[in-house]
Amino acid sequence: MLRLERRAQPSRAMRVLAPLIAALLMFVTGFVIFTVLGKAPLAAFEVFFVKPLSSMYGLGELLVKTAPLLLCALGLAIGFRANVWNIGAEGQLVVGALAGSGVALAWGETESHWVLPAMLLAGALGGMAWAAIPAFLRTRFRTSEILTSLMLVYVAQLLLSYFVHGPWRDPEGFNFPQSRMFNDWELLPLLVEGTRVNLGIVFALAVAALSWFFTEKTYAGYRLQVAGLAPAAAGYAGFSEKRNVWLALLIGGACAGLAGIGEVAGPIGQLQPSVSPGYGFAAIIVAFVGRLHALGIVLASLLMSLLYLGGEQAQIDLALPSAITGLFQGLLLFYLLAMDAFVTWRIRRVRRA
Amino acid sequence: MSPELLIAMLASTAAAATPLVFAAMGELVTERAGVLNLGVEGMMLVGAIAGFAVGLHSGSLLLGYLAAAGAGMAMALIFAVLTLQLQTNQVATGLALTLFGVGLSAFIGKAYTGQPIAAVPHLSLPLLSDLPLLGPLLFRFDVLVYASFALFFAVQWFLTRTRGGLLLRAVGESPAVAHAIGHPVQRVRYAAVLFGGACSGIAGAYLSTALTPMWVEGLSAGRGWIALALVVFATWKPLRVLAGAYLFGGVTVLQLYAQGFGLHIPSEFLSMLPYLATIVVLVLICRDGRTILLNQPASLGKSFHPDA
Numbered sequence: 001m002l003r004l005e006r007r008a009q010p011s012r013a014m015r016v017l018a019p020l021i022a023a024l025l026m027f028v029t030g031f032v033i034f035t036v037l038g039k040a041p042l043a044a045f046e047v048f049f050v051k052p053l054s055s056m057y058g059l060g061e062l063l064v065k066t067a068p069l070l071l072c073a074l075g076l077a078i079g080f081r082a083n084v085w086n087i088g089a090e091g092q093l094v095v096g097a098l099a100g101s102g103v104a105l106a107w108g109e110t111e112s113h114w115v116l117p118a119m120l121l122a123g124a125l126g127g128m129a130w131a132a133i134p135a136f137l138r139t140r141f142r143t144s145e146i147l148t149s150l151m152l153v154y155v156a157q158l159l160l161s162y163f164v165h166g167p168w169r170d171p172e173g174f175n176f177p178q179s180r181m182f183n184d185w186e187l188l189p190l191l192v193e194g195t196r197v198n199l200g201i202v203f204a205l206a207v208a209a210l211s212w213f214f215t216e217k218t219y220a221g222y223r224l225q226v227a228g229l230a231p232a233a234a235g236y237a238g239f240s241e242k243r244n245v246w247l248a249l250l251i252g253g254a255c256a257g258l259a260g261i262g263e264v265a266g267p268i269g270q271l272q273p274s275v276s277p278g279y280g281f282a283a284i285i286v287a288f289v290g291r292l293h294a295l296g297i298v299l300a301s302l303l304m305s306l307l308y309l310g311g312e313q314a315q316i317d318l319a320l321p322s323a324i325t326g327l328f329q330g331l332l333l334f335y336l337l338a339m340d341a342f343v344t345w346r347i348r349r350v351r352r353a
Numbered sequence: 354m355s356p357e358l359l360i361a362m363l364a365s366t367a368a369a370a371t372p373l374v375f376a377a378m379g380e381l382v383t384e385r386a387g388v389l390n391l392g393v394e395g396m397m398l399v400g401a402i403a404g405f406a407v408g409l410h411s412g413s414l415l416l417g418y419l420a421a422a423g424a425g426m427a428m429a430l431i432f433a434v435l436t437l438q439l440q441t442n443q444v445a446t447g448l449a450l451t452l453f454g455v456g457l458s459a460f461i462g463k464a465y466t467g468q469p470i471a472a473v474p475h476l477s478l479p480l481l482s483d484l485p486l487l488g489p490l491l492f493r494f495d496v497l498v499y500a501s502f503a504l505f506f507a508v509q510w511f512l513t514r515t516r517g518g519l520l521l522r523a524v525g526e527s528p529a530v531a532h533a534i535g536h537p538v539q540r541v542r543y544a545a546v547l548f549g550g551a552c553s554g555i556a557g558a559y560l561s562t563a564l565t566p567m568w569v570e571g572l573s574a575g576r577g578w579i580a581l582a583l584v585v586f587a588t589w590k591p592l593r594v595l596a597g598a599y600l601f602g603g604v605t606v607l608q609l610y611a612q613g614f615g616l617h618i619p620s621e622f623l624s625m626l627p628y629l630a631t632i633v634v635l636v637l638i639c640r641d642g643r644t645i646l647l648n649q650p651a652s653l654g655k656s657f658h659p660d661a
Contacts, residue, residue, distance in 0.1 A: 004438070004439070137635075141636045142639045143632075144585070144639075147635060151579075151582075154628045155625050159625075165619075284448055285449075323459035324456075326453075326456020326457070327457055328456070329453075330450075330454070330455075333445075333452060333453070337435055344440075345439070
């Protein structure tokens, strides 16, 4: 008979291996799913995971999609480390996109080098402001940030819908619910000719470096970690829970807001009714798969970005719904959580006496 | 306001409240056993597409609802194995369940988007439904509305009047003590999680076969999360869940009728009402920390393993 038993010490090997095994299991399940759907599994596998990366443009797209995922996940991870469950990054992303676009639209069509930096700043501040609501409600009224941050996602999406259908609709846009296209100086500059890679990925990597420094090398980062690992110890040490909650949510909101404005001032180029295919939610998975660690999150966001590209490719080549991406995302997180259990537990065969 | 309009509003309130009653009542039982399952939204969506697909292919809505309950339970089983057996973090696992459910339902549902289905019929009893005022007020809903009330009475009776209910609450308050006395903590929690899954599945099927009746990607639109908030709002008491669900149903309906009353507010702002109301209600109930502390099952969200 098999039974679970607590390890004497958490396994360091499993801690590193768990995400890899989870990804492997996801690939295996992918094989099974493709077979069940009547697609030749190897060919389908190639379409999904290899073909998107086989061109320069494809590699560029990988980075384009990595940027928002990476930004959101880095911000969320800082909160998750402190047991602050901000799951509303999607909403903060949308408000960031709204706030940043608002700056561009209010400024008008006059060229200036200051518009783009102002847009980015407004985007980050917008996301921050949206995340400040759950932070305030949690610290002032003890309201669960899980539920409030999530409710605000729906509110943010409706707000976006209002602006693109109403005040910010392009008067020359044939009544489509879109803002005007942004001008060159309002867009993040492209980095590589022939691709859509823009400055956003550089920002995201810079934020990754910053977040590593913050969590590993600063006192504030240490306080957040203690609050997550040992809340009682944090209390005895006099670390303010309220300050942690505020810090975690504001950082998360700023990152998501930056991701949002990066999308509209990047690959999208204007405000639309939908500015994200769920990056804010996928980032939750990225944060966990990346072990809440900056380097891990960089790798996990690349994998997640590949899942998005694979889904699009599968829709084109295999006539599979692109929603298959969501299926893989969910599976990946399940497998990771299951594998995670074996960091602290092990299976032992027990003989019945 | 004419009586016809009032009756119509009441009918749509009941329709909007019913899925919330099912989902929140199921989650209430799960949470009273000490397990926090944040996957309600995911289980609802999978239930919605399972109910719709089976109902459409078999032509029997009863089979559809059975499939929906089964699908919800299958989802809940994944959650139960992970959190109860492998001791994973309940918050993270619940989120995973929701994300997985959103993906799975969208994937399966692609083929069913836009297809029509015969909605759950409304009751029409020979004499009762034709009574002057009482008929339309009481005897013309669909059968699920009555079932949701039956569910409320059953849960209320089970929790307060049976040994099983007492055991369930004991497990939720102190699993260690319940285990020490010799009660099967794990089995009770499994049963509670599966019950919650079945209820969420039915709630989802109600959305796709009665309220909308069709399949749209992500058609639950956060109702699973609102149900979770309702359980907190209700301070884990069945009667308050029922009342809360109708309150929210009322808010949803208000939004539909507001424009008819000559309110010229952009529809997006009216659509925000249920979500904003959820936040307001949570703030009101959480404002006094004692309310939550006194009513929340003491072991809620904490892992318990009999061998450790």
